[in-house]
Amino acid sequence: MESLYVLIPLSALLVLAILGVFGWAVHKGQFEDIEAEGQRILTDEAPAVDADQDP
Amino acid sequence: MMPPAQPLAQPSPAAEGVAVLDDPLEQGRFTRWVAGPGGERWAESSLQLAGLHCAACSGIIEQALGRVAGVHMARVSAAAERATVCWDPDLTRPSALIAAVRRAGYDAVPDAAAPARALRLQLQRQALWRLFVAGFCAMQVMMFATPSYVAAAGELSDEMRRLLNWGAWMLTLPVMAFSATPYFAGAWRALRTRTIGMDVPVALGIAITFIASTGATFEPDGIFGHEVYFDSLTMFVTFLLGARWLELRSRQHAAETLERALARLPETAWRVAADGGVSAVSVQRLHVGDQVRVPLGQAFPADGVLEQGDTQADESLLTGESAPVPKRMGDSVVAGSSNVGAPVLVRVLRVGGDTRLETIVSMMRSALTQRPAAARVADRWAAPFLWAVLLLAAGAAAVWSVIDPSRAVWVAVSVLIVTCPCALSLAAPATLVAAARGLARRGVLLQRLDAIEVLATAQHIFLDKTGTLTEDRLQCSAVLLTPGAVAQGYTEASVQALAASLASWSTHPASRAVADLQPGQTDSGDWQQVHEVPGQGLGAQDAEGRAWRLGQAHWAGAQAPLPDDAQAPLRADAQAPLRAGAQAPLPADAQAPLPADARLVLSCDGRLLAGFVLEEVLRPGAEQAVQALQRDGVTLRLVTGDTAERARQLADRVGIVNVLAAATPEAKLAALIELQRQGHKVVMVGDGVNDAPVLARADASLAMGQGALVSRCHADAVITSSRLLDLVSARRTAQRALDIVRQNFIWAGTYNAVCIPLALVGWLPPWAAGLGMALSSLLVVANALRAGR
Numbered sequence: 001m002e003s004l005y006v007l008i009p010l011s012a013l014l015v016l017a018i019l020g021v022f023g024w025a026v027h028k029g030q031f032e033d034i035e036a037e038g039q040r041i042l043t044d045e046a047p048a049v050d051a052d053q054d055p
Numbered sequence: 056m057m058p059p060a061q062p063l064a065q066p067s068p069a070a071e072g073v074a075v076l077d078d079p080l081e082q083g084r085f086t087r088w089v090a091g092p093g094g095e096r097w098a099e100s101s102l103q104l105a106g107l108h109c110a111a112c113s114g115i116i117e118q119a120l121g122r123v124a125g126v127h128m129a130r131v132s133a134a135a136e137r138a139t140v141c142w143d144p145d146l147t148r149p150s151a152l153i154a155a156v157r158r159a160g161y162d163a164v165p166d167a168a169a170p171a172r173a174l175r176l177q178l179q180r181q182a183l184w185r186l187f188v189a190g191f192c193a194m195q196v197m198m199f200a201t202p203s204y205v206a207a208a209g210e211l212s213d214e215m216r217r218l219l220n221w222g223a224w225m226l227t228l229p230v231m232a233f234s235a236t237p238y239f240a241g242a243w244r245a246l247r248t249r250t251i252g253m254d255v256p257v258a259l260g261i262a263i264t265f266i267a268s269t270g271a272t273f274e275p276d277g278i279f280g281h282e283v284y285f286d287s288l289t290m291f292v293t294f295l296l297g298a299r300w301l302e303l304r305s306r307q308h309a310a311e312t313l314e315r316a317l318a319r320l321p322e323t324a325w326r327v328a329a330d331g332g333v334s335a336v337s338v339q340r341l342h343v344g345d346q347v348r349v350p351l352g353q354a355f356p357a358d359g360v361l362e363q364g365d366t367q368a369d370e371s372l373l374t375g376e377s378a379p380v381p382k383r384m385g386d387s388v389v390a391g392s393s394n395v396g397a398p399v400l401v402r403v404l405r406v407g408g409d410t411r412l413e414t415i416v417s418m419m420r421s422a423l424t425q426r427p428a429a430a431r432v433a434d435r436w437a438a439p440f441l442w443a444v445l446l447l448a449a450g451a452a453a454v455w456s457v458i459d460p461s462r463a464v465w466v467a468v469s470v471l472i473v474t475c476p477c478a479l480s481l482a483a484p485a486t487l488v489a490a491a492r493g494l495a496r497r498g499v500l501l502q503r504l505d506a507i508e509v510l511a512t513a514q515h516i517f518l519d520k521t522g523t524l525t526e527d528r529l530q531c532s533a534v535l536l537t538p539g540a541v542a543q544g545y546t547e548a549s550v551q552a553l554a555a556s557l558a559s560w561s562t563h564p565a566s567r568a569v570a571d572l573q574p575g576q577t578d579s580g581d582w583q584q585v586h587e588v589p590g591q592g593l594g595a596q597d598a599e600g601r602a603w604r605l606g607q608a609h610w611a612g613a614q615a616p617l618p619d620d621a622q623a624p625l626r627a628d629a630q631a632p633l634r635a636g637a638q639a640p641l642p643a644d645a646q647a648p649l650p651a652d653a654r655l656v657l658s659c660d661g662r663l664l665a666g667f668v669l670e671e672v673l674r675p676g677a678e679q680a681v682q683a684l685q686r687d688g689v690t691l692r693l694v695t696g697d698t699a700e701r702a703r704q705l706a707d708r709v710g711i712v713n714v715l716a717a718a719t720p721e722a723k724l725a726a727l728i729e730l731q732r733q734g735h736k737v738v739m740v741g742d743g744v745n746d747a748p749v750l751a752r753a754d755a756s757l758a759m760g761q762g763a764l765v766s767r768c769h770a771d772a773v774i775t776s777s778r779l780l781d782l783v784s785a786r787r788t789a790q791r792a793l794d795i796v797r798q799n800f801i802w803a804g805t806y807n808a809v810c811i812p813l814a815l816v817g818w819l820p821p822w823a824a825g826l827g828m829a830l831s832s833l834l835v836v837a838n839a840l841r842a843g844r
Contacts, residue, residue: 004215008199008222015195015226019188026184032176 119159193289366396482799485839490792498776506771520695
């Protein structure tokens with residue numbers, strides 16, 4: 001049970017970190033056009049692929 | 056000012072309207088100045104695009120814009136259908152940008168609303184972030200709270216409980232300090248203006264809960280006891296913010312739809328210079344005394360007087376008068392009315408704020424500030440609720456300080472916590488938002504949520520005629536053949552075909568009605584020397600050289616010395632005993648003298664062949680809508696600027712008894728204020744500029760989607776479909792929403808009535824209080840969502 005004394009403060013810190021990441025994503029506009037992302041697969045243009053995902 | 060631009064290609068005549076964009080006055084609406092990397096002055100323009108059908112289109116437009124010399128950067132958002140272009144004012148002009156987009160196969164208009172949208176975007180992001188912080192923290196706090204709910208007595212050590220409480224407190228801090236700030240700010244604003252809105256009890260409830268729980272966390276043996284309510288608190292804030300976010304979204308959706316309608320090319324006037332040259336200028340550049348050319352089908356740019364040519368002006372948006380008004384040389388014309396007769400020259404007499412249009416608009420603005428304040432449902436309850444709760448808490452503390460001083464504070468706090476106004480503060484907004492979304496799906500865009508309440512309860516509805524009950528076009532309801540025509544072997548069908556093919560040469564509303572008798576006909580016939588005489592009709596010769604005329608009876612019928620056989624029907628024409636065609640029985644009201652402009656005749660070489668009865672076209676569903684509203688006990692009143700006779704005729708057709716005809720905007724407003732003074736709530740449904748003051752002053756107002764911009768912008772709701780039946784269904788939705796609000800209030804009242812006595816006597820276990828609060832919020836939200844269905 002002693003481990004909880006570390007884990008609970010740690011989880012609180014983790015939550016704060018996640019909030020920070022989410023705030024960054026919101027202000028970068030990542031949630032503004034959610035519908036279009038789903039339709040991108042249907043367009044002719046080849047989607048941008050990360051280098052390590054290349055076949 | 057713009058530096059002199061390098062010589063550019065002369066714009067083509069079609070692009071003249073676009074050239075106005077190069078005027079710095081117009082440029083300022085959609086362009087801002089930014090500093091380039093070297094400190095030079097660059098312009099950044101926003102354009103609203105049209106014609107995009109896929110994401111790849113954005114790349115094509117970006118390339119097209121990038122190829123224009125002087126464009127530094129072009130960014131296109133396919134989803135928003137907007138482009139941002141950064142360009143060098145020394146090298147190019149806005150008109151060249153739009154020309155480039157058009158060459159690529161798309162269209163663009165200036166986007167003047169860009170700053171407003173940037174602000175909205177920021178608000179939306181902020182609201183979403185607040186909601187996420189609250190929601191995410193609430194979930195985590197719930198995890199920390201779960202052990203104390205499920206642990207049996209003595210299973211959870213005191214240290215562990217304190218540790219969990221500390222963790223929950225830690226995660227409630229961001230909710231209090233960041234997510235809940237709108238409520239604290241709102242409460243502070245309300246207190247400073249000495250009013251009590253719903254934000255005050257909410258902020259008080261949140262603050263008290265947090266303080267009590269904080270005390271319990273750090274000093275379990277202190278006056279606040281050892282129970283914490285962080286889970287209920289964060290969940291409550293999350294629900295509140297969720298409702299607020301949805302409300303923001305639906306409001307912004309309405310604003311965006313309006314903006315799309317507002318984006319257009321600037322108003323252009325064709326000014327005639329002293330040397331006779333014509334140049335396209337912005338309407339804002341017109342001066343008193345200028346001479347402007349007004350082409351057929353365009354709006355008069357300013358108030359003025361006709362200098363050359365006769366025409367007809369469609370003033371229906373301004374006055375409600377449905378028939379075009381004939382204008383001769385020397386007559387005055389009004390800005391905003393459209394020229395439907397012939398191209399004319401106009402001398403400008405008044406511009407800008409002095410014009411009749413602007414006068415009506417400013418009248419509307421002042422009416423808007425005087426509209427009766429519609430108190431929001433929840434705000435009406437806020438003050439009594441707050442005082443009752445405070446009194447109860449103070450009373451409980453006073454009583455308990457006599458019985459058991461150590462529990463006095465604890466009981467007072469628990470009273471404040473269980474009465475947390477969750478149901479009350481969520482009940483109305485969540486329901487109204489859900490109803491607004493349901494209405495939007497049906498084609499009624501709400502711009503003010505409070506309108507739902509009025510819409511549901513109002514017993515008086517004012518309806519405009521032209522454009523609201525009727526469409527702004529005419530329809531030919533009957534074709535009447537003269538005996539002479541029948542003797543010559545004409546049938547109704549052949550006369551219809553002849554008249555329709557001749558009428559298709561003209562754009563006049565009456566001609567279009569006749570042309571519509573043969574819909575889809577593209578063959579314009581073998582007519583020669585077609586000429587249109589403003590206010591009279593159309594004349595032409597057929598292949599055999601016979602002169603045909605289609606127009607007003609006195610013009611088309613009595614042009615030449617008439618052959619004997621035509622005399623009788625012509626004279627009879629005034630009394631309308633024309634022989635009815637077999638398929639077109641004389642309508643009952645045709646015995647009454649029809650308005651002169653509501654009938655056309657067709658003649659050949661001066662011999663009268665047929666008459667056409669024209670009438671206004673009712674909007675589809677107008678009759679059913681009127682009947683449905685009257686069945687619901689609503690008093691309808693037709694208010695129109697049109698003549699009494701035409702208004703009466705139409706009112707009889709749809710079944711409205713109460714008519715106010717020939718009314719100026721002032722008279723309409725006076726009638727409305729009179730009803731309001733008697734204590735009635737009045738809903739106005741209209742479309743024109745002349746309705747705008749009434750729309751602004753009415754308790755709730757709905758504008759037709761095809762109406763004038765000024766009325767659409769300031770109405771509480773826009774019926775985008777322009778279907779009147781949507782008004783009926785909107786009213787039903789509003790009534791159902793109000794029922795649900797009442798149910799929610801009843802639930803909140805029951806909950807408080809049960810819990811407060813328990814808390815007062817100190818019997819309410821804290822876990823039950825927290826659970827009750829959470830369940831009550833959930834129930835209210837779930838019930839509210841029904842309103843949108």
